[in-house]
Amino acid sequence: MDKQLTMMKSLTDANGISGFEYDVKKIMEGYLEPVSDELVSDNLGGLFGMRKAREGSRTLLIGGHLDEIGFMVTQIDDNGFLKFTPVGGWWNQVMLSQRMNITTDKGVLTGVIGSKPPHVLSAEARKKPVEIKDMFIDIGVASKEEAVEAGVKPGDQVTPHCDFTEMTNKNYLMAKAWDNRFGCALAIEVLQNIKEEDVNINLASGATVQEEVGLRGAKVAANKIKPDLAIAVDVGISWDTPGMSEKDGVGKMGDGPLVLLLDGSNIGHVGFRRHIEKVAEEKDIPIQWSAITGGGTDSGAFHVSNEGVPSVSIGVPLRYMHSNISVLNREDYNNAVNLVTEIVRSLDDSKVEEIIW
Incomplete structure (x- = not known):
């Protein structure tokens, strides 16, 4: 490089x-x-x-x-899932099941914005975008205490995960x-x-x-x-x-x-x-x-x-x-x-x- x-x-x-x-x-x-x-x-x-x-x-x-643009952690629920709010302009349709980085005082954690399997959604629900207020981030813990122990706090920043990549045509750069x-x-x-x-x-x-x-x-x-x-x-x-x-x-x-x-x-x-x-x-x-x-x-x-x-x-x-x-x-x-x-x-x-x- x-x-x-x-x-x-x-x-x-x-x-x-x-x-x-x-x-x-x-x-x-x-x-x-x-x-x-x-x-x-x-x-x-x-x-x-x-x-x-x-x-x-x-x-x-x-x-x-x-x-x-990214997000800020606002709450941690009893099961360790993170609620968040956007910082900058987002279209909610691009967000579900996307990998996220949560930057804490102890380091960067990996998470994913959770989504429901299509099997459990009605035909009508599949047509409707999920509101950002109803989304959550899963960092792979079982409780609020475990999330806090990992370093997560309200106010932490959240950013998308995407490594810098040269694409098929090397003039096209993804990040x-x-x-x-x-x-x-x-x-x-x-x-x-x-x-x-x-x-x-x-x-x-x-x-x-x-x-x-x-x-x-x-x-x-x-x-x-x-x-x-x-x-x-x-x-x-x-x-x-x-x-x-x-x-x-x-x-x-x-x-x-x-x-x-x-x-x-x-x-x-x-x-x-x-x-x-x-x-x-x-x-x-x-x-x-x-x-x-x-x-x-x-x-x-x-x-x-x-x-x-x-x-x-x-x-x-x-x-x-x-x-x-x-x-x-x-x-x-x-x-x-x-x-x-x-x-x-x-x-x-x-x-x-x-x-x-």
Whole structure:
């Protein structure tokens, strides 16, 4: 496994739902420190590698987010089954009989979201999705006391179990938490790409926390760093699988990074978007223009921070978003890294002023 895949595996295999990002942050810190002039962290846990401009005073923020969707343990019943609540957006139809990791103070335990055998379900019951409030996690114990002895407590985080995997076509990469360890990996690689270069924009490249529960960490990070421009790097929707229609949205794996015209939280800043389009054309980097009317990314918080920060979201098409397993294309990822790297190289104070106006 090469260095890029090793980094991707370490980031996606790590467990870190919103509010529990510390293990992912430690991994991120190890990659950012060698390629940064300094590290900056906010009080909620966001982490950024800083590069100082050779000339110029303007600042660009590149932000992925450390957190993934998952669950939190809320109760342990008398028989040792765990009740839980979602952290982030889930569709209950993807959850039953899925393997889960429960991170306790004593270590990580294996569990499974239980399901009834079809033999005991009526025809009507088979048609109805099970409500999340009626689900439970089985960790393989016989009592509440045994679960507590194993280290389980209310408040523990729960994450899907999926080992990082290269698929049949090695460009197709399967993992949990691509949303948004993709953005974490990209933020690291951009700094690696410019490690030996002088740039003319101050750069903060890293990741926020608690994006999946309302873009909370992005507010804090932008107020800490006070950027002049911001790029939220996050996954987008892949419309190229059965049951998904490309007439309903733009996003095909292998056709390049996504640049969002708008989403539910931000209208991509027109001046910045036009600059990105010019950079992509000059560097022959394929891009796809996407519009997502529902949901949002950290650009939704970046752009309304301080006195206003022109912001755009850049991502890659992702299959099976907000489920236990997701798939992205390595070529799309590399093109996204190249695009954001070239944007950094293209900026200086005068260009920032031109974009803002």
